[in-house]
Each structure stands twice: as structure tokens, then as C-alpha cells.
Amino acid sequence: MMNSLADPKISGLLKQLQNEAAGDAERWAKRSVQQQQNPSGVDSLIRMGEFYLGVSTAEGRLLYMLARSSNATQIIEFGASYGISTLYLGAAARDNGGSLITTEVHPDKCKATRKLIDEAGLAEHVTLLEGDALETLKNLIDNVNMLFLDGWKGLYLPMLKLIRPHLRPGSLVVADNVDHQAAQPYVEAIQAEDSGFVTATLGDMELSCWSG
Incomplete structure (x- = not known):
């Protein structure tokens, strides 16, 4: 069985990104209380563009395993950030002979993630859509096998409503950071x-x- 996580290019990039993200965690924890409680609107999303906000190694491996074990060939990611989860999901998409469509609103993150996708050798299997995902994903193809939600939490429910008509029975939906207050309508x-x-x-x- 193919395991793209063992690819030296991908594993090396993941190690580098996880180290950088770990160093960023303290800055994220120290952001203002007001920004934590009220980070609404595009301006706030742009302000958060300086942070990694990535999944942990364990979470990333879980995403890979879920995608691989379900043989997901059409994966959607809401919120690429700097591409940590994108590498895990992109690796699974490649190993499944499928594709990943990922989205990101922050221009600098999009630039960095595009470069990352190319360096990882995943460009054939990963497409990055820049901008408001509720707009860029409107013309989505059918038969989505897996949806990963990791963007702005207040948009989880609108994203689910957008993608749900394209799910097939057995499709997986994984939402990160659902303990966030803004994610409660989704939960x-x-x-x-x-x-x-x-x-x-x-x-x-x-x-x-x-379940359909």
C-alpha cells in the first residue's frame, strides 16, 4: 500500500511546518481577549493570517487515516492556513488516486501554501481556491467523500449546508476546534x-x- 507520508519531501516539510507552528502557539495564546471573543468579519480573518493555526501531528495523521480508510477520492478542505492539514489530506488524495480541493481567504497564506504544494509534489492532486469559500465552492462537483472544516468557525454551518447536497452516503465530515463558541451552531x-x-x-x- 502506498504511503505518501513516508515520502521524504512530504515528511520533511511536515516536520519543518510542525516545528514552526509549535513556536507560533505561544503568540496565538497571547492574542487579546477581545480578538479571541469577537474575531468576526473578513478584517479579523486577515489579521489572523499571521498565525499558523494548523493541526497537530496526531490530528494530521488521523485525517490521513480517515481519508485513506474510507478511500476518499474527492476531498474538500475549508481553511488551508499554511498548509499543514493540506499536506496530510493531499497525501491521502494522492494515495487514493483522487483529488483535494482546499480553500483559503488570506493572500499570504495562499501564496505560501501554493509553494508548499509544489514542493511536496502534490500539485497534480491538490487545487487551492483563494477567496471566500462560500463563493469559490459554489460550482462544486458531486460525490464529495470527505469534508474537513478548519477555517473560521462561524462559517462551519454555512459550509456544511453548501456541501451537504454533494455528499454521498458514508461521506465523512470532520470539524476542528468545535469547542470554540462560534462553532456551536454547527455542533x-x-x-x-x-x-x-x-x-x-x-x-x-x-x-x-x-447517512443520507
Whole structure:
């Protein structure tokens, strides 16, 4: 079985990014209380562009395993940031013979992530859409196998509503940082008995399977 995480290019880039993200965590923790509680609107999203906001190594490997074990060939990512999760999901897409469409609103992050995708040798399998994902993903193809939500938490529910018509039974939806107050409308909606999802909370991640 192919394992792109063992590719020296990808593993080396992931190690570098995780080290840089670890050093960034302290700055993120020290941001103002007001910014934590009210980071709404595009301006605030742009201000947060200086932070990595990436998944941990364990979370990244979980994403890879979920995508691989479900043989996901059409993966959507909301919020690439600087591309840590993009590498994990892109590696899974390549190993599955599929593709990943990832999105990011911050121009500097888009520039860095495009470079990262090329350096990792994943350009054939990963497409980055720059801008408001609710607009860039409007003309989405059908049969989405996996959706990863890791952008602005207040947009999780609108993103789910946009993508849900394109899910097939058994498709996975993974949402990160659902302990954030802004993600609560999403959590309440996907955990509702009539949501059509089987769902479980693991740490600050919500893992859900679309039953159709």
C-alpha cells in the first residue's frame, strides 16, 4: 500500500511546518481577549493570517487515516492556513488516486501554501481556491467523500449546508476546534437527531458520517 507520508519531501516539510507552528502557539495564546471573543468579519480573518493555526501531528495523521480508510477520492478542505492539514489530506488524495480541493481567504497564506504544494509534489492532486469559500465552492462537483472544516468557525454551518447536497452516503465530515463558541451552531445542527449524520466528539474535533 502506498504511503505518501513516508515520502521524504512530504515528511520533511511536515516536520519543518510542525516545528514552526509549535513556536507560533505561544503568540496565538497571547492574542487579546477581545480578538479571541469577537474575531468576526473578513478584517479579523486577515489579521489572523499571521498565525499558523494548523493541526497537530496526531490530528494530521488521523485525517490521513480517515481519508485513506474510507478511500476518499474527492476531498474538500475549508481553511488551508499554511498548509499543514493540506499536506496530510493531499497525501491521502494522492494515495487514493483522487483529488483535494482546499480553500483559503488570506493572500499570504495562499501564496505560501501554493509553494508548499509544489514542493511536496502534490500539485497534480491538490487545487487551492483563494477567496471566500462560500463563493469559490459554489460550482462544486458531486460525490464529495470527505469534508474537513478548519477555517473560521462561524462559517462551519454555512459550509456544511453548501456541501451537504454533494455528499454521498458514508461521506465523512470532520470539524476542528468545535469547542470554540462560534462553532456551536454547527455542533447543535450536526448533532440533532434529524441531521442525517452519525456523529461523535473526540477532543475538540467533531467526526461525522453522512447517512443520507
